[in-house]
Amino acid sequence: MLTVHHLQTSQSERIVWLCEELGIAYQLKRYLRDPVTRLAPSRIKALHPMGIAPVITDGSLVLGESAAIADYLIHRYGDGRLSVRPVDAGYADYLYWFHFANGTLQPTLGRLLGLRRLNLPDDHPVIAPSRTRLAAALHMLEARLAVQPWLAGAQFTAAEVMSGFSLTTMRMFEPVDLTPYPHILGWLGRIGERPAYRRALERAEPGMVPALGAVAR
Numbered sequence: 001m002l003t004v005h006h007l008q009t010s011q012s013e014r015i016v017w018l019c020e021e022l023g024i025a026y027q028l029k030r031y032l033r034d035p036v037t038r039l040a041p042s043r044i045k046a047l048h049p050m051g052i053a054p055v056i057t058d059g060s061l062v063l064g065e066s067a068a069i070a071d072y073l074i075h076r077y078g079d080g081r082l083s084v085r086p087v088d089a090g091y092a093d094y095l096y097w098f099h100f101a102n103g104t105l106q107p108t109l110g111r112l113l114g115l116r117r118l119n120l121p122d123d124h125p126v127i128a129p130s131r132t133r134l135a136a137a138l139h140m141l142e143a144r145l146a147v148q149p150w151l152a153g154a155q156f157t158a159a160e161v162m163s164g165f166s167l168t169t170m171r172m173f174e175p176v177d178l179t180p181y182p183h184i185l186g187w188l189g190r191i192g193e194r195p196a197y198r199r200a201l202e203r204a205e206p207g208m209v210p211a212l213g214a215v216a217r
């Protein structure tokens with residue numbers, strides 16, 4: 001049976017959410033972060049050589065990387081739902097925003113999270129380029145969501161699942177004030193209303209209040 005290995009407050013939230021959106025039967029295994037280091041426990045490290053989440057196991061398959069897992073689930077179990085076919089309008093947009101999540105948005109936030117620990121001022125030359133990149137990413141998202149309700153167009157797709165994490169749960173680690181971005185906030189509101197998103201959080205993060213507002217916690 002398909003098993004989703006979910007590390008507490010981590011990118012594996014995406015995979016639980018995607019399974020709920022696609023209505024895929026799955027077993028969920030939850031792992032708590034190490035209370036001191038906040039890293040994954042050794043049981044995750046034993047699953048996959050990278051030692052990070054998400055990981056899925058499916059029979060003899062062990063697969064990591066959110067985007068690879070998302071593609072696998074969509075095509076192996078979802079009949080292509082929540083993706084856009086090459087012959088359909090919005091295909092390039094779908095590809096762009098699906099990959100924007102882990103290609104640009106999440107690494108930029110991760111870099112800022114690491115740099116913040118150095119307690120440098122925001123205009124420090126080591127930090128400023130990442131701040132500029134984040135601002136560009138947010139402006140681009142805002143412009144996109146001003147003209148379309150979802151990233152690939154009129155329909156909710158897995159691009160939302162990929163990017164959604166970076167501006168919801170990730171903001172509990174790296175706070176980003178979204179007050180200047182009303183269309184991003186509207187998008188987060190629509191995400192928060194989705195029954196599958198709510199079910200995913202109830203299963204993966206029981207008791208956690210999702211970070212959907214302008215300021216997370």
Ligand SMILES: N[C@@H](CCC(=O)N[C@@H](CS)C(=O)NCC(=O)O)C(=O)O
Pocket residue numbers: 007009010011012038039040041051052053054064065066067102
């Ligand atoms: N690009 C990977 C990133 C996965 C990743 O960085 N996972 C983090 C949680 S968000 C993790 O498992 N950290 C625990 C650790 O480093 O021990 C993906 O999208 O799957």
